[in-house]
Amino acid sequence: MKELLSGNAAIARGAFEAGVTVATGYPGTPSTEILENLARYPGVYAQWSPNEKVALEVGVGASLAGARVLVAMKHVGVNVAADPLMTLAYTGVNGGLVLVSADDPGMHSSQNEQDNRYLARMAGIPMLEPSDSQEAKDMVGLALDLSETFDTPVMLRTTTRISHSQGLVELGARREPARRPYRKDAAKYVMVPAHARKRRLAWLERQEALRRYAEECPVNVIIEGDDLGIVTSGVAYQYAREAFPGATVLKLGLTNPLPAELLRRFATRVRRILVVEELEPYLEEQLRALGLTVEGKTIFPRHGELDPVVVARANRYNAGPPEAAAQAGEALPARPPVLCPGCPHRGVLYVLSRLKLTVMGDIGCYTLGVQPPLAAMDSCLCMGASIGMALGMEKAAPDMATRTVAVIGDSTFFHSGLTGLLDIVYNRGRSTVIILDNGTTAMTGHQDHPGTGRTLLGDEAPRLDLEQVVRGLGVRRVVVVDPYDLAAVRKAVRQETAAPEPSVIIARRPCSLTVPPGPAPRVDQAACTGCGNCLRLGCPALALVEKVAVIDAELCRGCGLCSQVCRTGAIKEGDGDRA
Amino acid sequence: METVRNAATDVLLAGVGGQGTILAGKVLARAAQLAGRDVKVSEVHGMAQRGGSVVTQVRFGPCVRSPLIAFADVLVAFEQLEGLRWLPRLKAGAMVILNRQTIYPLPVLTGAAAYPQEIPATIRARGFRTLVVDGPGLAAQAGSAKAVNMVLVGALAAELDLPGEAWSQALEDLVPPAYREVNHRAFDLGRAAAGPRARGGSVPVS
Structure with missing residues (x-):
């Protein structure tokens, strides 16, 4: 019987069937499930790299060693990997290499809507575009065959509706092509100018050959x-x-x-x-x-x-049913994604919002803090941008240095934050960087990273110590706070933004979705004045009903922030009873 | 040469991230597949799942092309406001299975917007057959507050032309053993709540 597979699961299956033995990537919607699925197949080594550039480089090394390789990332991840990619197009491969670019038209979970078909064209590499799950599976094999036949990396480009739609797929057996022998070939793999000039000609010839192939291509x-x-x-x-x-x-x-x-x-x-x-x-x-x-x-x-x-x-x-047109434009309350109840990011974002600081934001769940009532985000550009932007702000406007912070998650910091922090130290900045360390890559569904102590295959790994890393980069002021303790967060932020040197605040608490909930607080109805101060937290478990705070005990995770911000002491810490 | 337009049955499962629409969609898709139909399912992962509006689109029939629905035959609304939100994507006279539950979105919680009143009446007034299901009540009766999604799948089963064995096999295939009994009970309660009045019955309900 056929199996109902998402495009991502089908790509993983296709890689397995085509004899891929090494797979790398960095999580990013809508690409994440490709590696998560591939990691479950026997005979496949799959790993999360700290970022897409490293992922592609690991893939290129594996290809040179003769393995068939799949590297997966979201569309903007290919920007990060573009440096190796553009020159990999010159060197070509040994074992077949397919780069999956998962684009996100409609920006369901992305910061832009770039069309990566242009990147394949710019790199001068073949690009395949499946239109359903069956093709997604089949095209992985075709991509690897083309990669080896034409000695080139191949891009497999999906979009959200291919990656996340499911269709029926005919499964096949795994082919196990022998690993191709490694052969030293400096003229092909060492891109000094003299070699690269020749490889550019080879690249042009290859594109002519591919043009001829396109006329007969079965897809x-x-x-x-x-x-x-x-x-x-x-x-x-x-x-x-x-x-x-x-x-x-x-x-x-x-x-x-x-x-x-x-x-x-x-x-x-x-x-x-x-x-x-x-x-x-x-x-x-x-x-x-x-x-x-x-x-x-x-x-x-x-x-x-x-x-x-x-x-x-x-x-x-076909204009569609007439009633549909009549209803269009009806204003219903929006339901945007929100920080979960108990989210450890909320405490930090609340303090930043109350202190009216300028916040250079980054990519992760905390970006949701842009919405009212927190509204604690001034920018979000790309992975790691918060840190460099904070430095740029203080260089342009020294008076802003004590009022600006960078906010970045742990996974994003390992992805692209390290070099930005080096820049602050090297160029004598004084910016304050807040690392929201929830111990996972939360937004994409809790993937491991160098700080979690576990790999994609589920093996134990060295757990990188954030404090040591940050100190190793030359930051002398490093403070660790519990984001559930608002007073401690406020004190640390005030102190570190005032300090005339680089500082890092690590706000550490596991993602609330990964730990059991604590007891929900109780509201003393007589003491509640209905001031609404607790609503400034933007917690989905809190509401005012007839001017009295009400906590939804089903949703509440017991973080206790609401009892800390309550001015009249009406919200009491929970006593262990869960409704 | 196939003519596929309008040959598929199109079901929207709309709710709030975390309500279990994805598992419900899986059970429906599996049942359709077991009944020998072509199936496509579309959903969105990532940021939208953090308490935002979510929708799973399931299409089945002899041959399904687009993973996205143009206009649906049935809307299963796990939450009332989400039911209202998806009405523009229904065919005239479509069926709406509406869970009684309401979950206030942040703009309502903070007082920036008002939650619409009398949603079932609004839906009925637009000419859709409407079945209001006490999801939380029936789920509790089945033995778990988390089984609301299977109550709604049961109500949906009463509306769709798929054999009973396909549904029970789909539940067997997709629900972990520890939760199977509760989910079967929830499914049966949902189906019973819809059963006598659905499919073939022409009376608009409750």
Whole structure:
């Protein structure tokens, strides 16, 4: 029987079947489950690296040693790994190497909506785009074969709706290709200018060979239909098939390089060509450059996700049920994601908000502190940016130094925070960096990292000591606080922002989702004046009902912050009774 | 050549992160697969799961292409406001299975917004067949407050054209042994709550 697999689970299965023995990555939605699934297969070594650049480098080393390799990351992770990637395109590989880029149109869990098809084109490497779970599995094998045949890394590009949608997949057996022998070849792998100039020519020749291959590539297929032509790829193919069931469709599975002759022949067979693609006019512009008359982004949006309704409506093909239109725009209270009850980040963010500090934020659950009532975040740019930005602020405006902090999580700090902190020390900054150490990579679902003492395969690992690391980077002022103790947090923040040298505050508490809850506090109804001060915590377990604070004991994790901020002592620490 | 438009049955499972919509979607998808249908499921992981609005989309039929639903046949709302939120993505006359539960979102808790009143009446007034299910009550009766999702799956089963054996096998396949009995009970209670009035019955309910 077929199995119902997400695109990510299917990619893991495909890697297993194709004989991948080494897999690396860094967690990032929507890519995370690829490695989590792959780690469960026998005969596969899988690891989380501290960041995507290291992950790719580990993958390249494994490829040179002759293994088949998969490296997985989210779209913005490829930016971090772009440095090795762009030159890896010159050196080529030994064992096959597939880089999975999981893009996030619609920004369900991302800071931008970049279209990584351009990165594959810039690197000059082949790119495959599956349109469902079955193809996701099959294309991993194809990518590895292409990688070895053409001596190049290959990008497999998914989007959220491929990564996180599930479909039925036919499973196959594992192939176990022998590890290719390692051969020293300085002219191919040592990219000094003299070698790199030759490799650039090899890279250009390879792209010509790939262009010829694209014309015959089995994943570029035509579905016969009427005289309306659709050119599409990835999940957009599925939407297009539903919105235009009668059309003639050219489905591109290989989207770099494009098959010029196939496209020209396709154009002669149809009256009109629509290019249905999410995000940028990546296919559209290349089709135009071939001299073809096509329509794309004049009809379909360039922002956000497509879906069957967007594709159909954009062409005025089917306006959908009339009542749907009438209801559109109705204002309902939003339900944005929030910091969980008991989240250890809340105490720190509350103090920063009350002290009215400027907060250079970072990527993680704590970014949710941007919302009212905490509103304790002034910036969020990319992994690790908080620290460099805090230094930049004090260099530009010295008067802001005592009023600015950087806030970064433990996993993000190991990913990209170390070098920023070095910069503060080296360039004699005085910024205060607050590391929110919840002992996990929480936002993506609690993955391990160098500070957790455990690996992706579940083995014990050396647990990096944050204090020692920070001191080793040259920071002399290091304070550890419990974020459930508001007075201690307030004191540490006041003290360290005033100190005329670099300082690090480590706010340490495990993610509340990883530990059992404590007793919920009780509200003394007679003592509660309904002042609403406790609501400033933005806790989903707290509400005012008829001017009295009410704690939802089912949701409450017993962190005790509300009893600390209560002005009248009406909220009493819990006594062990859980409702 | 297949004609697939509108051939699938489309179900939206909407709720708040942490309510168990994902497991409910898995059980439905598994039951459909066991009944020999093509199936696609779409959901979102990551940031949205932190107490935000979540939706699982399940489509089944002879051949399913898009993982996303255009307009659904059935909406299972694990929370009342989330039920209201997804009405624009329903077909005319669709079925709404509405859990009695309300969970106030942060803007309501902080007083920045008001929670809508009389949600079941609003849904009915828009012409949707509406079944209000006492999820928490029936789950407690089944033996666990956490089994609300299986109560709702049971109510959904009464509405869908999938064989009973497929549902019980799906529960066997997906629920860990320790929770199986409670979940079967919850499923049966949900199904009974919907049963006599659903599928074929033309009377709009409660």
